[in-house]
Amino acid sequence: MIELFGVKKSFGDPPTEVLKGITAEIKEGEMVSIVGRSGSGKSTLLYLISTLDRPTAGDVVIDGVPVCSLSMKELHRFRNEKMGFVFQFHHLLPELSALENVLMPTLKQKKGEDFTPFAMELLWEFGIAHKRDRRPGELSGGEQQRVAIARALILQPRYLFADEPTGNLDSANGEAVLKFFQSIHRDRGTTVIYVTHDPLFAELAERELVLVDGLIRGELHPKHLHEFRLDPIPGFEIRPS
Amino acid sequence: MWFLAVRHLLSRRKQTLLTVTGILLGTAAYVVISGLMIGFQDFLVDQLVNNDAHVKVSARADKLTAQSLDQAFYGDQFVSWIKSPSGRKDNPYIVSPGTWMQRLEHDPSVSGASAQMVAQVIATHGKISSTAKLIGADPDQQKKVSNIDDYMLSGHLDEIGKSGSRIVIGKDLADTLGAVNGETIYLSAGKAQPQPFRIVGIFHLGVKSIDETTIIGALSDAQKLNMTPGRVTDIAVRLHDLRQAREMAGLWNLMAEEKVESWDQANEGLMSVFSLQDIVRNSMTIAILIVASFGIYNILSLAISHKTREIAILRSMGFEPGDITRLFLTQGMALGAIGGLAGLIFGYLICAYLGTIEVSADRGLGGNHLFMSYNLSIYFMGFMLAFISACVASVLPARSAGKMEPIDIIRGEGE
Numbered sequence: 001m002i003e004l005f006g007v008k009k010s011f012g013d014p015p016t017e018v019l020k021g022i023t024a025e026i027k028e029g030e031m032v033s034i035v036g037r038s039g040s041g042k043s044t045l046l047y048l049i050s051t052l053d054r055p056t057a058g059d060v061v062i063d064g065v066p067v068c069s070l071s072m073k074e075l076h077r078f079r080n081e082k083m084g085f086v087f088q089f090h091h092l093l094p095e096l097s098a099l100e101n102v103l104m105p106t107l108k109q110k111k112g113e114d115f116t117p118f119a120m121e122l123l124w125e126f127g128i129a130h131k132r133d134r135r136p137g138e139l140s141g142g143e144q145q146r147v148a149i150a151r152a153l154i155l156q157p158r159y160l161f162a163d164e165p166t167g168n169l170d171s172a173n174g175e176a177v178l179k180f181f182q183s184i185h186r187d188r189g190t191t192v193i194y195v196t197h198d199p200l201f202a203e204l205a206e207r208e209l210v211l212v213d214g215l216i217r218g219e220l221h222p223k224h225l226h227e228f229r230l231d232p233i234p235g236f237e238i239r240p241s
Numbered sequence: 242m243w244f245l246a247v248r249h250l251l252s253r254r255k256q257t258l259l260t261v262t263g264i265l266l267g268t269a270a271y272v273v274i275s276g277l278m279i280g281f282q283d284f285l286v287d288q289l290v291n292n293d294a295h296v297k298v299s300a301r302a303d304k305l306t307a308q309s310l311d312q313a314f315y316g317d318q319f320v321s322w323i324k325s326p327s328g329r330k331d332n333p334y335i336v337s338p339g340t341w342m343q344r345l346e347h348d349p350s351v352s353g354a355s356a357q358m359v360a361q362v363i364a365t366h367g368k369i370s371s372t373a374k375l376i377g378a379d380p381d382q383q384k385k386v387s388n389i390d391d392y393m394l395s396g397h398l399d400e401i402g403k404s405g406s407r408i409v410i411g412k413d414l415a416d417t418l419g420a421v422n423g424e425t426i427y428l429s430a431g432k433a434q435p436q437p438f439r440i441v442g443i444f445h446l447g448v449k450s451i452d453e454t455t456i457i458g459a460l461s462d463a464q465k466l467n468m469t470p471g472r473v474t475d476i477a478v479r480l481h482d483l484r485q486a487r488e489m490a491g492l493w494n495l496m497a498e499e500k501v502e503s504w505d506q507a508n509e510g511l512m513s514v515f516s517l518q519d520i521v522r523n524s525m526t527i528a529i530l531i532v533a534s535f536g537i538y539n540i541l542s543l544a545i546s547h548k549t550r551e552i553a554i555l556r557s558m559g560f561e562p563g564d565i566t567r568l569f570l571t572q573g574m575a576l577g578a579i580g581g582l583a584g585l586i587f588g589y590l591i592c593a594y595l596g597t598i599e600v601s602a603d604r605g606l607g608g609n610h611l612f613m614s615y616n617l618s619i620y621f622m623g624f625m626l627a628f629i630s631a632c633v634a635s636v637l638p639a640r641s642a643g644k645m646e647p648i649d650i651i652r653g654e655g656e
Contacts, residue, residue, distance in 0.1 A: 052557060053648040073561065080559020087651065091554035095248035105558040107242075151558075163651075 007058035020214040036211030084152030088164035092136035122150040142173030162194035246571040267529040268584025279614035294477030300333035338473040353385025366418035377463020396442025409442035411452035534634035553650035566643030577631020
């Protein structure tokens with residue numbers, strides 16, 4: 001479970017407040033999309049939730065542990081074991097083959113387990129098993145993004161974070177990526193949190209957090225599509241602007 | 242991270258090769274220059290040391306001062322000399338050579354000692370005469386302190402021990418006098434009529450200052466010629482370990498009034514030339530390695546600036562700053578190690594080639610090839626220089642890579 005308590009984030013000097021106090025709760029096993037216009041602070045929010053960034057004020061609590069209280073070392077272990085990341089730009093290591101890229105996070109684990117069968121399973125699941133020995137440069141954009149997702153999943157994280165995972169892809173590939181997210185969420189019970197500006201892709205989540213000018217303006221439950229609730233629900237604070 | 246570091250290096254083959262070549266040349270230059278210079282130094286030291294002595298005990302030649310004689314002649318009276326006494330006190334000689342020899346022979350660090358009577362003489366052959374230094378010594382003792390016997394063109398050092406005024410002389414001196422082995426030359430110490438000596442051997446060290454002036458004869462013959470029977474002016478000492486020379490000389494100096502000098506003290510001028518050579522050699526090498534280090538620094542910095550995204554993703558996977566630093570540090574170290582090793586091999590090959598070159602310099606029986614040193618310490622030092630400078634050059638970029646925060650990199654890309 002991820003809890004946010006009055007999280008604020010400012011940049012620059014003089015400071016401009018990008019996030020103006022966000023309180024939210026994301027339950028274990030949820031699939032949540034964060035939507036909003038560009039500049040609404042949705043990516044910033046994702047980086048705060050995923051411990052890559054630290055808030056200026058407020059607290060991020062993951063599984064009951066305040067992230068701010070963790071040391072650098074604990075934070076890195078935390079990321080390694082519990083989190084998977086997918087970025088808009090796939091960020092594969094160009095020197096390594098697809099399979100080696102997927103296995104990269106396991107190098108940090110000192111247990112000496114062999115993750116290769118699981119990596120192959122993931123590649124097979126994503127339909128790119130036959131390209132395991134190709135370098136990223138020899139793969140298409142969609143294939144690269146699938147490798148990146150497989151890499152994010154290799155250590156079976158509890159949380160999968162994605163920042164505009166479809167941003168660089170055509171709609172067919174984008175949809176495929178979201179379908180993978182859905183199946184990951186459904187089959188493995190992974191908590192999936194992703195940022196997108198595409199309303200069609202956002203609808204594929206169980207819950208949409210709508211971010212406007214650094215505040216959560218409401219949430220949509222796409223399963224009941226026309227139910228746009230403005231009244232606060234437990235765990236979400238809506239402030240008048 | 243080794244595996245990724247290797248992949249990184251292989252992925253930019255050209256740069257890697259260039260950097261390695263830079264380090265290779267630096268290391269090879271060090272090996273070759275050191276090999277040449279140290280080889281030359283070793284040769285000179287060998288000639289000087291092994292044919293003279295590691296440590297030399299010699300009589301102190303005290304000079305008279307204006308006040309030296311006051312006490313003896315006038316007691317405590319104040320004396321003003323019209324012409325003050327001057328000159329050397331008697332002929333210098335070692336007061337009790339027997340005690341010295343006994344002491345040296347029982348010293349565990351001494352491998353041999355030779356009591357000598359050294360005198361300046363004029364050698365005459367026919368109408369030609371030349372000044373020379375006559376060293377009177379016992380051939381058995383002398384062989385223990387110098388390896389002159391290895392440099393004999395003809396004859397043996399042993400023969401001077403046989404009765405009847407026999408000597409061995411340097412090749413250049415023999416040439417000057419026009420004398421050959423078996424002929425008789427006349428020696429005079431300036432105190433009596435010249436006396437005949439028979440040449441029974443000619444040596445050739447390759448060191449002109451010795452070959453041109455030195456005559457070696459039996460101790461008793463030299464003493465007789467100099468009219469100083471039983472006297473010894475020098476004791477040449479050979480140690481088991483050459484490096485102890487200075488220390489032992491210092492120690493023995495305290496024990497008697499004789500002057501005790503180690504070979505390097507006696508050749509102070511040459512030693513300062515050597516140390517100057519070392520300075521030149523080292524500063525040259527350091528200059529080369531600095532250039533190579535800048536190459537490493539540049540290439541790593543460039544690689545890191547190209548790889549910021551990958552650094553960000555590695556960090557988000559849970560790799561720590563230390564891991565990132567190590568990733569790039571390993572690359573620099575690998576470049577240094579590979580370049581260093583290759584440089585040693587390349588340097589060795591050049592040395593081996595240079596060693597076959599004949600030079601016109603006359604170098605006795607050692608042949609007239611360039612003398613190259615293959616001392617292991619040169620190779621060790623060369624490798625360490627390459628490796629350490631590579632490490633130092635990669636520390637800065639590697640640390641800056643480790644300090645990058647993933648969020649800054651991701652954000653810097655713009656949304």
